[in-house]
Amino acid sequence: MNKSVNNGLNNRVSNNQRPLPRLENAGMDAWLVRLFDTIDERNMGWITALVSACEQAFGKQLLDIVPSYTTVLVQFDALLLDHAQARRLLQQVLATLAPDSGDDNDSPIKELSVWYHASVGPDMARLEQHTGLETAKLIALHSDHIYRVFALGFAPGFAFMGTLPAQLELPRLERPRPRVPAGSVAIAGRQTAAYPHASPGGWNLLGRTNARLFDVQRSGLSLLQVGDRVRFVPVNKAEFARLGGDITPIREP
Known part of the structure; x- marks a missing residue:
């Protein structure tokens, strides 16, 4: 013990x-x-x-x-x-420990472009039913907030971010998906994240980012680091594709 x-x-x-x-x-x-x-x-x-x-x-x-x-x-x-x-x-x-005194409001914000759509974010409908809010409002709530990276884990480059607006709080799926596509933007509880690689996962999928979240050629490997401030920026399908995003829809069983 x-x-x-x-x-x-x-x-x-x-x-x-x-x-x-x-x-x-x-x-x-x-x-x-x-x-x-x-x-x-x-x-x-x-x-x-x-x-x-x-x-x-x-x-x-x-x-x-x-x-x-x-x-x-x-x-x-x-x-x-x-x-x-x-x-x-x-x-x-x-x-002798003292907290970092830097002004959080002056630290850079890392922006992740996100295509919010049911074809790549199939749990948006579940979130609508849970909250009673329309898709446009849910997207605004998720993307208007600035998140802090609290931890890295689960998979290389997977950044746990919070805290999610209370209106968007949603439990994990009862049955995790056997495969979540890379770049999937998701929420669970009061947290949000983006999957850096295709992997199993039980978070609620809202959309997809084109960002390369983990790269062995990058100094530091992970795009997001503990302490970073992050904002999700909505883009339409055409812009997402232009940025190199994967528009392949998720096929649910």
Whole structure:
């Protein structure tokens, strides 16, 4: 069973106050730093600050670091650092941690062109029935919002973004599709994402983007990175095709 180490502060605090997180044992060569208990866009300043501080403090002893909505997983080289030493180093980092002070409203916005249409977004009808709203309103709600990338996972380049407007909240499908086409733009709960590759998936499909979300030739590989701000930009079929988008309709069984 994982052990939890509380460094003395209650992390159930307002995001503009200082959280003192819990350190949770994540194996022989990793600690999970739990900063918050709930998803909130205001968490991001603390999450990104912790990532940067750990990269600097651990240096070559750091093997991997994985930020998420409320946590940061820190994996270290067990040949260079033992578990207790890693915990002490994390506690030192956390003792002086301060959130990134950059103005979120000044950070660049990455735009993804999206063709919203039933042929590539077959769950738009389900969303209409669930909300009672017309397609045009649903598209406006999804595309007018600026999203924050909270985490990368599930598949290379798959960016979990939030938080979705409450009116668009929709549960995952009861039966996931065996194949979701690359570029599919989808929602689940209060999250949105775009599938970088064809894969199984249980999110609700609203449309498709032409963006190349993961590229082994790209520095950083993933087009979207944790902390990015993202906006979906509606385009019509002709413009989507001109941009190189795949207009092949989804064939449901």
